[in-house]
Amino acid sequence: MDKRDRSGIFRKRLIEAMFRNNVSRSALARETHVDRSTIGQLLKDDLPRLPNAQLAADAASALGVSTDWLLGLTNRPETPGDIVAAAMALSPAERISADEQLFEWHKEAAGYKVRHVPATLPDILKTEQMLDWEYFLFRDRRLPEAISAMQKQLQWLKSGVSDYEIALPVHEVEACATGSAYYAGVGQAVRFEQLNFIADLCDEMFPRLRLFLFDAHSVFSSPVTVFGPNLAVIYVGQCYLAFRESNRVRSLTDHFDWLVREAVVDARGVPDYIRQLMRD
Numbered sequence: 001m002d003k004r005d006r007s008g009i010f011r012k013r014l015i016e017a018m019f020r021n022n023v024s025r026s027a028l029a030r031e032t033h034v035d036r037s038t039i040g041q042l043l044k045d046d047l048p049r050l051p052n053a054q055l056a057a058d059a060a061s062a063l064g065v066s067t068d069w070l071l072g073l074t075n076r077p078e079t080p081g082d083i084v085a086a087a088m089a090l091s092p093a094e095r096i097s098a099d100e101q102l103f104e105w106h107k108e109a110a111g112y113k114v115r116h117v118p119a120t121l122p123d124i125l126k127t128e129q130m131l132d133w134e135y136f137l138f139r140d141r142r143l144p145e146a147i148s149a150m151q152k153q154l155q156w157l158k159s160g161v162s163d164y165e166i167a168l169p170v171h172e173v174e175a176c177a178t179g180s181a182y183y184a185g186v187g188q189a190v191r192f193e194q195l196n197f198i199a200d201l202c203d204e205m206f207p208r209l210r211l212f213l214f215d216a217h218s219v220f221s222s223p224v225t226v227f228g229p230n231l232a233v234i235y236v237g238q239c240y241l242a243f244r245e246s247n248r249v250r251s252l253t254d255h256f257d258w259l260v261r262e263a264v265v266d267a268r269g270v271p272d273y274i275r276q277l278m279r280d
Helices: 003-020 025-032 036-043 053-063 080-087 095-108 128-134 136-158 170-178 188-205 246-261 267-279
Strands: 088-092 114-117 164-169 209-214 224-227 231-235 239-243
Touching (some): 003 053, 025 036, 095 224, 114 246, 128 136, 164 170, 164 246, 170 209, 170 267, 188 209, 239 246
Parallel strands (some): 164 209
Antiparallel strands (some): 088 239, 114 224, 224 231, 231 239
8 A cells, every 4th residue: 555545544543533532632642652743743634654663553552443453454443352352252151141142132133034053942932831841950940031031032033023044953853753862751742732833833934934954964063043144153052152253154154054955854844744743
């Protein structure tokens, strides 16, 4: 970049950062340990002037921006550490705080498609009886919050604000139908009510709700949710790992779309497939 162009960018961004932080020329001079006239010269537009490395770094630090941004090397004014923190964050996955955080993410994605790979059957599609079984050991303390969160998310789903695509391993619904693996010990009435609820809701809400079943022998995914184009969240057990950097979100979106392309049961066929499992 030509020195005159870079000088113009630096001057414009320095003025912008000073105005945003309500920092005067005198205050910036004190923070950077230079004369006020030095700051004044940098702000003049008659001749191209650039600071030395020390002054550029000190000015950026005083104004809470990155040196690269002041010099026109990036369009992100945040410091590198702040950019990383904004692009990737950890959120606790404990019952109450996670429910509130998840619902906020759903609302943030209003108008966009939400893509979801759950750890078990999707919480948003679970019946109260299934939640009662899952939270048996914590019934008094956590079950009311779990049911409330499920009802709130289901109401949001039915509002039609966003389209939802869910990709689920086919063995998950098969295990629920047979009462094996994770669902061993769940009564048949509870399991069949759960499966009927999912099948009926998929029929009722198609195409705004689309459930795809993939074969985990061929493709694999950890639990992940992509909330539109700006946020993707991976569930890692005790916390959620949230990504906001566009390339990471796009990569996880592509990963989800791959699961859909490889699905062994398409969204249109899922309700009939689930009902056939129960008949079998």
